[in-house]
Amino acid sequence: MTSAPPTGSTATAVNAGRPPTAPLAVPRLAPQRRWQPRLIWLAVALIAAGGLIAAKVLLSVGSTGEYLAVGKRVEIGTQLTRADLTVVRISVDPSLKPVPANAADRVVGRFAAVALVPGTLLTEGQLTDTAIPGAGKQLVGISLSQDKLPAERIKPGANVVLVITGETNPVPVPNQQKDPATNAPLSIKATVIDVRPGTREGTTLLNVAVVERDGPLVAARAAAGRIVVTLTARS
Numbered sequence: 001m002t003s004a005p006p007t008g009s010t011a012t013a014v015n016a017g018r019p020p021t022a023p024l025a026v027p028r029l030a031p032q033r034r035w036q037p038r039l040i041w042l043a044v045a046l047i048a049a050g051g052l053i054a055a056k057v058l059l060s061v062g063s064t065g066e067y068l069a070v071g072k073r074v075e076i077g078t079q080l081t082r083a084d085l086t087v088v089r090i091s092v093d094p095s096l097k098p099v100p101a102n103a104a105d106r107v108v109g110r111f112a113a114v115a116l117v118p119g120t121l122l123t124e125g126q127l128t129d130t131a132i133p134g135a136g137k138q139l140v141g142i143s144l145s146q147d148k149l150p151a152e153r154i155k156p157g158a159n160v161v162l163v164i165t166g167e168t169n170p171v172p173v174p175n176q177q178k179d180p181a182t183n184a185p186l187s188i189k190a191t192v193i194d195v196r197p198g199t200r201e202g203t204t205l206l207n208v209a210v211v212e213r214d215g216p217l218v219a220a221r222a223a224a225g226r227i228v229v230t231l232t233a234r235s
Contacts, residue, residue, distance in 0.1 A: 064091045066101035067121055074116035076194045076207055077132035077139060082108055085122065097123055114156060115194055132193060138215030140190075142206045142222040142229075143198045150231050154192055154206065162188045162208070163228045164221045188214050189232075 071086035078084075085108075087101045098121040099107060113128040133139040142162075154160065164186040194207040206229065210218050221227050 064089060067092065067098040068101055068104060068107060070116040070118050070120050070122060072118050074112045076112055076115050078112050079131075080108055080110055080112060080127070084116070088121075092121070096121070099123065115196065133209035136212050137209045138212050139193060139207055139209055140215055140218045140222065142208060142218070142227055143200070143203050144206065144227065144229060145203055148228045149204060150229065152231060154195055154204075154229070154231065156192055156194055158192045159232045160190050160192055160208065161230045161232055162190050162210070162218060163230060164188065164217070165226045165228060188218060190218070 066087050066089050069086050069088045071084055074080065074084050082104065085104060092098055107122065107127065110127045110129055111131055112126065113132070114126055116122070116126060166185065188210060190208040190210045192206055193209050194205075196205050197203075198205045208218070218227070
């Protein structure tokens, strides 16, 4: 004996006890992306540019190495010894040309072309193979005020003329005739070896090389404040 399927209110009551059935979601296929060759080449170019920039930064920073530095003050014309040097390990700019630490043997025995200051790197431009002031020359230090120097800054290696002026207040000699020619200033050629601030405020110290016979005269007139410096034509 078979029972008839529920109808009407009976079917509604039976379905009320069941949870509602959610609608089935229909899966959607995601659109496939196409690789564009121009984007690939753009990515490669950006990576290459980044590598070049990194390499340039590394080169600008420089590599770390051992170099020679000045250990104590060395006056101009002094022959270098190992005691004057020290070794430092630093990174230097590629534009600088310091002397490597392993080149100490070819540095010792050379002469300081300029005054060497402790704590500074040693470069080839600071050294010379020729003794200063050289054969037949004397090195004389002259302390000058600004009014006895040209307005243009004097640099080492410049050719100058030392003008020795007459006495400011000469002692008059009775019944002596004055000869204008005797009052003409004396000029002595010199080469500037070193320039530095003087010990007194507002003064500049020049170390100049002059012919040996003129050394004592220049030193004496410099002590009396009777020297004016003029620049010659640039060589």
